[in-house]
Amino acid sequence: MTEKNSELDQATLRLTVSTCASLYILVVALLPSSTFATYVPILWYIAFFISVAIPLRMAIKRWPGHFVLRRLFAMAHDYAGISFALVVGGEGALPVYAALLWVTLGNGMRFGSRYLAAATLIALSMLVMIYLLTPFWRGQPYMFVMLIVTTIVVPAYAHILLKRTRIASEEAIAANQEKSRFLAQASHDLRQPIHSIGLFTACLRDARLGREELKLVDNIDRSLHTVSQLFRSILDIYTLDNGKLEPQSEPIHLGGLLQGVVKQNTEAARWAGVELRLRPCPHWVNTNPGLLTTMVQNLVSNTLKYASGQPVLMGVRRKGNGLAIVIYDKGRGIAPEHLPEVFREFYRVRHARDKDVEGLGLGLSIVKRISHLINLDIQLDSKPGKGTRATIQGLEAVAPRTMVDSPASVQSRLQGLRVCLVEDDSNVLMATSALLEKWGCEVETHCDGEGVTSECDIIIADFDLGTKISGSECIAAIREHRGWQVPAMIMTGHEIERIRHELIHMNISILAKPVRPPELRATLLDLTKNLRSTKTR
The missing domain is CATH 3.30.565.10 (Histidine kinase-like ATPase, C-terminal domain)
Known part of the structure; x- marks a missing residue:
């Protein structure tokens, strides 16, 4: 998402207001009670003002960013035009004062309190100069005092609102960051036990249990499935609200x-x-x-x-x-x-x-x-x-890609498949290992990814293995030691799209915990389909 260019918006509004001001002065000049010649210099100056404002806007669009001198030049250009109109136009140009307030508040709202203070000081200086140069304004001291007070009070109130808004925004950002950290950690911590319970339940289902025991296991699995669905729904909403999904x-x-x-x-x-x-x-x-x-x-x-x-x-x-x-x-x-x-x-x-x-x-x-x-x-x-x-x-x-083998032929590949399992959670490690062994795999377990070497056919690793090494780094080290791209999968409790984006170049299958046993089995079978061709390369 690109950052909003507030200076460009200000430049666009400058052209809009100057065009409206020229139309207003033209209407006033054409009134029967007005002397047209009085307003001709103002119209010429507005034409000059616009001729400078257009290339200024082009420069802001071409070179966006925070340039103090450019902003100060733009403010001076605005106030000079307003002052010229008020000096020459007299009473008929009084509504142009609204443009002075707009310039003052606009710079403060868009660029912050420092620019608001600078704009207010420049505006007050311009008003004093207008008072000294114009007989009409010297003849209206009370009106002039009102303009001075308005020029001070309105920006001062705007400054208070800006300060309150900034504090509220900072508090909201801090609270949102704290919520994101809490949800990320809670997500990871809650996924682990749900994941391990699901794998243990799958192991129990394959054990030699009686009818009543199997019914209990079935009820546990059903309740766990409901919890998993609710949990995933909440995490999906959080991920979508986070706005970081690409x-x-x-x-x-x-x-x-x-x-x-x-x-x-x-x-x-x-x-x-x-x-x-x-x-x-x-x-x-x-x-x-x-x-x-x-x-x-x-x-x-x-x-x-x-x-x-x-x-x-x-x-x-x-x-x-x-x-x-x-x-x-x-x-x-x-x-x-x-x-x-x-x-x-x-x-x-x-x-x-x-x-x-x-x-x-x-x-x-x-x-x-x-x-x-x-x-x-x-x-x-x-x-x-x-x-x-x-x-x-x-x-x-x-266009279609090469089709996979039949389920029966792929299914047989799990028998005797050598799996290197790396997981720092002991319950998840035990449950995953037991389930893989029931499927006919030969499992080599590691609770730490540092220094792991293996002659395995497939690597299964958790992404977060502590502070020393990650699951992807562990996989990369094993692959480098073996000299070929060993098929691998990562099961993670973190945001899966972020992990998938980080590891897009590593050709690793990624599953989000809690992983259902059918999902794990299907991914494992899928990894075996190119196992032989990968070895020969």
Whole structure:
């Protein structure tokens, strides 16, 4: 975001006011009670004033910045023109005094209290000079005193307001920075236990448990899924409000992205009694995969909440010159009066005898805001009692890339896969290691990334490993030692878009904690697809 050029705005307003002043003087000069010749010098001076103001504005636009001498010259130029009009025009030029106040306040409001003080002193000096040079003003001492008092009082009050505004702004900035630091730290600290609980639950599900125990594990997993969804919604809103999100587009296989969303929601769909159906999609698009996944995930979560017990169909179709993702459900639908409001934060459609549907009412708000961020359009069409259709349109189709192997052939690659796991949180390290071993991987664990060497096939590391070394630096060191680009992924509790932007050149897959086991497994499988070809290069 570019910084606002206040001096350029002042220069533009200077030309506007001088043009208005010339029109006013011309009207006064043409009045029957006026002598036209009296105002001719003023009109000529305004023409000269504008001839200087135009190149001054051009110079400000060409060389923006804080140049004290240029600002002082502009102020002197303004006051000289106003003074000439008041001296020559006499009583008829009295309204031009408003321009003097404008110059004084304008410089103070745009450039700060020091310029306000300087402008006030110059204005008072000009008024004294006008009084001494003009018989009309010497004959109006009380009016002149009023102008002097106004020139002092108005800027003085403006200075008080400026000071209060500056203090309030500084306090607001400090509070916002403190809030950002707190949320960033709380985000990281809260992600870790949620992440580890999810992995431990996945390990328990694969253990030899009885029916009752598995039911308990299922309930734990369901509650954890709800917490994760709420947590991610709050963090998404915080990230969007922060205004630091700079989405990067890349070619992605749309069918694979949607298949990933379906896999991540398999358990949630089972709990809701929903059959998630996905039509095969061969298309590739150019977009930000993380943000598009968040949009689709939030829409799918809504269907699981409000269309439980009904089938949900997801697919892709052509629309105009692009592609659109369409999600159909056969839920109870949304009444027409609610449709314009559903994208507002915390807005939830409630029905009589409605059960307490989980959520904060942030999902669709996040979808709408992300759609603006990545230049997509989201539409909802709904009929009460028949269902809802959500459409994400505006996706740009690109040429297909090489397709991945079949799920069965890729799945077999996890057996015997050597994984180097680097994580400084002992619970996360234990849970991730146990889950990977249940999937058939051979896991080598490290709680510190410093000095790690490994003959692994894949590296999994936390981004924040303490003060000595980061996860990306650990991966880079292992790759340098091995002499080839070992496939790697980072799981982080920090802002994922910031980390992705920092590591864009390192070819590292990045997942945001808390990571669901299906998401971890899918990413791990994806990293194995080019493992052999990477080794041979």
